[in-house]
Amino acid sequence: MLRIFKFSASLLNPLFPVAQRFAWVCCSANAVTYAVSNGSGTVGSDIDAVRTTVGDGGDGDDDYLIEDADFLDQNIDILSECSGLTAERDNLRSTVQPSNGVGPFQPKYKSKVFLKSYTLAPFVNESELLRNLVDMGVDLSQLEVKSNVADFLIKLDWQTQAKTYIRFLVRHGIPINELGSYITRNPWIFQQDIEDLQVRINYLESKNFSKEAIARIILKARYWLNSSVKTIDSRLGWLQKAYSLTGDEVRLVVTKQPKIIAFGIGYLQVIEFSFKEEMGFSRAQIKQLLLKDPKLFITDKRFLVATFDYVHNSLGFSHEEILKWPRVLRERKSRIQERHEFLRKIGRAQYDPMKPNFVSLNALMNDRDRDFCFTVAKVPVSVYNEFLKTL
Structure with missing residues (x-):
């Protein structure tokens, strides 16, 4: 090998003396590295061998050779370290990558103690729960910006905790293709006690809501299951008493627009006052508005008043005509x-x-x-x- 480098250096000598010097230095460095890594001979004897072999060419450039040898003597420790690091790196590569050059995925973090992060992305590879939520269509980018959601989600166990809630939702009529959308909008369902959730379903069944109506209520009013039975019962009771509704009428209104209970009593009172005092509807007419289009009672009051004013005062439609098509107030x-x-x-x-x-x-x-x-x-x-x- 040394003779090959000698021959190459002699060819380069007439035209590229700098390149020749570089070849000698590389040759010397390789010789020293080989000696150190194999533990054979001494550094001094190897350098002398390099001097003798390359010097046999009689090129008259011994000054370069001596200078290069001195350089190696001064930096032998650095070369030895580089040789060791290179070997260590090669050993590491051989253990990680197979012969075909394509190795299995190696997660960066193996610890179960999760580090702080601004997103859920770093935890997906380690969390079975997050992977399954993604498969169901849950939008993690929306969950990670919701208050405290990311913190409790990565601590949930899929097998012993989350599966119970998924089965509960499916058992009560939530289609599988809607699970991702529901959990994205209401991830706090996982913080509810499963027995409390069943009690809330039992309450609706005791009020003669059908299974289809219960499934619609859960889907359309995502926070319904997060509310206690006491809160739901008090709001339904107020709605029935305030508008003199029968049991069937209460079920009709709630099934049509489940969010009407989630909005609370205060806003319903504001809308009722607006219909009566600002728009001039009678109490009986307000009840008809509620039965025909309960969504009016969760619409922005300013929006309703502006549309009513134009339709009634500018176009001349009467209250009775508006009652036939109450949806016009939401246009x-x-x-x-x-x-x-x-x-x-x-x-x-x-x-x-x-x-x-x-x-x-x-x-x-x-x-x-x-x-x-x-x-x-x-x-x-x-x-x-x-x-x-x-x-």
Whole structure:
């Protein structure tokens, strides 16, 4: 090997003296490293061997050789350390990677004591619970920004704790494809006592709610199961008494809009006052609004008042006509106004039921612009779209 380096150096000598010197240094370094790593001979004798072998070429560059040998004498400790580190690195690589170069995944952290992190991502590989939640469709990016959720989730055991809650939800009518969405919206279900959850289900069954109604209540009002039986019972009792509802009517309202109980009594009283004092509905009419569209009672009051004012005072629809289509109060005022202005422009803004070409509230708030233009305006939807650009 030394003779090969000698031959290479002699070829480079006429044109590249610096390259020749570099080759000698590399040759010397390899010789010293080999001697140190194999434990054979002494450093001094190996350096002398290098001097003799390379010097046999008679190139007249002995000064370079002596200088390089001195450099090696001064830095032999560093070379020895590098040789040891290289061997250690090679041994480590051989134990981690198989012969084909593709090794199994090695988790960075093996400890069960989780470190602090701003996300749940570092814990997914170690947590069976988090992996299964991801498989079910749970959005961990939403959970990690919710208060204290990440802390208690990574401490839950999938086999002995979380599975019990999953089975409970499925047993009470939650579809498997909805589990991910439900847990994303209500991860605090895992903090409830499983016996308390069963008591809350038993309460609904005692009030003659059907299994389908119970499943709908759990899905639509995600925090229902987090509320105590005492709280739910007091709110249902107030609702029945305040609006003189029968048992069937209470079940109808709650099944249609389960969130009406979660909003609390205070907001329902605010909406009732607004319907009565600001919009002029009678008590009997307010009950009809509740039975037909209970979602009105969890809608922003300012939104309701603005839409009512435009429909009743600007377009001239009476309270009785609004009661036929109470959903109009949840429509955006701007959307109704755009359609009214378009009908007025083409001469079809006729809201008197006693005259021809009457336009009802139901027709005015048709969901799709295409259907509105076809059935009410009698024009292509492109004409309506061009009109909207002028507003």
